[in-house]
Amino acid sequence: KFHLENGEFQEIHSISPTRIDPGYISRPKSIKYPVDDAKNQVHAFFYPPVNKDYQAPNDERPPLIVMMHGGPTSATEARFNLKIQYWTSRGFAVLDVNYRGSTGFGRAYREMLNGLWGIADVEDCVEGATYLSKKGLVDNQRLIIRGSSAGGYTVLAALAFYNVFSAGTCYYGIGDLELLVKETHKFESRYLDKLIGPYPEEREKYLQRSPIHAVDQIDVPIIFFQGLEDKVVPPDQAERMVNGLKARGIPVVYMTFEEEGHGFRQAETLRQTLLAEWGFYGAVFNISLPEGIPPIKFY
Template sequence: MTEDERTMAPYGAWKSPITSNLIVSETIGLGGVAVDGDRVYWLEGRPAEGGRNVLVQRTGNGQTQDVTPTGFNVRTRVHEYGGGAFAIKNSTIYFSNFADGRLYAQTPETEPAAIVEEGKLRYADMQLDIGRDRIICVREDHREDGEAVNTLASIDRKTGKTDILVSGNDFYASPCLSPDGSQLAWLTWNHPCMPWDGTELWVAAVGNDGAIEDATKVAGGEKESIFQPQWSPEGVLYFVSDRTDWWNLYRWTDGAIEPLCPMDAEFATPQWVFGMSTYAFAGEGRIVCTYTRKGLWYLATLNTATGEFRQIETPYTQISGITAAGDRVLFLGGSADRATAIVQLDLASQTSEILRQSMQIDLDPGYLSTPKPIEFPTENGATAYAFFYPPTNKDYSAPEGEKPPLLVKSHGGPTASTSTSLRLSIQYWTSRGFAFLDVNYGGSTGYGREYRQRLQGNWGIVDVDDCANAALYAAELGWVDRERLAIAGGSAGGYTTLAALTFRDVFKAGASYYGVSDLEVLATDTHKFESRYLDGLIGPYPERQDLYKARSPIHFTDRLSCPTIFFQGLEDKVVPPNQAEMMVAALEKKGLPVAYVPFEGEQHGFRKGENIKRALDGEFYFYSRVFGYQPAEDLDPIEIANG
């Protein structure tokens, strides 16, 4: 279609085939890729099934089928965020069931059978110790009042008998056995560190009776973050460390630590969940790995003997979940025009095959916006990063001289980063005439430890400045309408959103998804994993109560002068609902347009299809009332107080 043949309509009023129904019905979550013999397994998070996580199997002849039956949800709540919820060996599957937290065993011939008693115990990050007929895992004990107790435990695969292997520290992760079963490595850390701040890597001998002996600290500390310890087929311990500012690969041999391929690039991501993997051994002497530079991910092989490092050309800019078996490499891959998929790559032939896609739709590329990586100036002479998506719809053009509204996204975490994979939740906006700016503000990962540390002591300042400056940068270049700037984010991104709307005069509207409005409440009413997170981001509490009050939007609603909509799960333990409700009440009292959309049965992040749809359409409807455009489709209205 030529420019002259396009329909003329204001930005925001374009009709798009990328609907919320399409997103909910055709999109699934993918993760947890594992290989067992000639079979590949993965987890699918299905919004259409209430967000249930289903373990799926693909046989050697290409047949795909569900493994876990209806009624089971393969998910764990250790650290609340979970991950590492299953393990497989010789076709027997061990998994955590979300409803009761128990571990189950399942074979091809049997239904799932619980192997531990029901109780207030959670399990994650399972490692199978076949020689001793047990499972080694992280156990989180909630049976007593006060803070949960985390340990490394062993569980007899038949009787469920549990023994504590390692205890005494606040957190544990990544237990891994050497190939001969004689050594166990693991990660541990203590409050107030988060795993991307400081962790320790330990190794111990495993006695014939399975007990841990002669534990030795290999690397790490309060100023060094270790990621993914893993034994090579030859029995050498490898890991990732940021000791030189960048998360790079190392190995421990003969009591010495050796760097493998020093680069100004990141070979790790923040350990928000268990079971993360950025590298794997593809046979003896060869590693296949993924790394990121300036927000884009690449795939490579590394010869562990010669140090030869070879990049593998792929069409993907977002790569994670690496696993391998010989020449077979599996990973999650995505890019701006490719939805996240489980990809199987043959290293010998350099051919690849897509085993499963997160969405089974065929969209005309004329409706897809391609992100442009940008670097922009921010406070104190620093540079920050973002991806800019221009409005794109092959059927429409805007009136001459009109500039599009902009939606700035502040990602969660805040120690995290945005993704460049195709996300229909972004294309929903750009295909309707919005510009979209996905910001990797200071504190984001993928740019080195120094950039990550920009947020230390400065949450609510650096992130807010970077999001505001990103929007102003786009407006100054003439890409967007300065008078129609909105910001949205979830969780920590919701806090950045509320802080930007309260403490900066840049945005004209915003949307908070389970965002924080009162930092003191977050510091005193959250779960163990994050209970001391704010010590680093803001300062110790209650010693620096003054900072918590000074950066909490709830105390400065008099400065908030633009419409805001709130979306909140009513069973959220990470950011309790009262955070949103206090803010809504304050805005209603002030007379500002405000909307509150609570969801029964949802926790931290929405998994049910109907709620994802309601939130996306609700935000778009809300902005239509604020910015004065008429949506091209009928949307269920949102009740807006003072609107």
């Protein structure tokens, strides 16, 4: 209630009786860093790890999770995000990137991804991790990249075409752009024309930017999550990547969910994926985990 006579607010009832202890909450810091030979700057939110029950040694830097939003022309915001807080309360720093092409920063910024999907977005996540490493805010030996759908494609491309990250997490991501353009409907195919180029006239770009054709350049562990009912990014996208990595002896985890489509919805699925992801990072970086985290099965 707002009192006109004195300009004060009065709380009548709290929508949520639950009070979250601020000692476990990481607050985002809006940052910008240079890319494209310092010709442009990228927007992102940096979340340091926060947990009042644990204080890291002064000489220890936290592992970093670089998060890539989907779309690819959507955006991330500095709102309360439980997934981000899940990681920051467990000792991970998070960089939530609004790479070139993201909305909310003007038309010029949005159009910077035109023709450059798979190049500009990938460079922006790589440069973000490098920027924080050089500032001494994160451990450059424990850099992780994580994304879903279009963000999952950026994850795979970053691991295929750069040697910066030590692990990747891919939720229903794209490994083969040519297969995507052949399977998608006509409206979405016009979207890809703008992001990459018209197909088949620009077929070579689709091949060059597809991680499936650069599996032999990926040398770090990846965990894949895939809904078997996904019609947008069908399971064969993940399966081909997994099989290619397995053939080379790269540690890989592949978890599928029968009743999930594009974007997981069921609470149990969300619980399983977060626990598996945490277990994956623990196995890759030799991090001690609490009881109850299921063991990870690498192929």
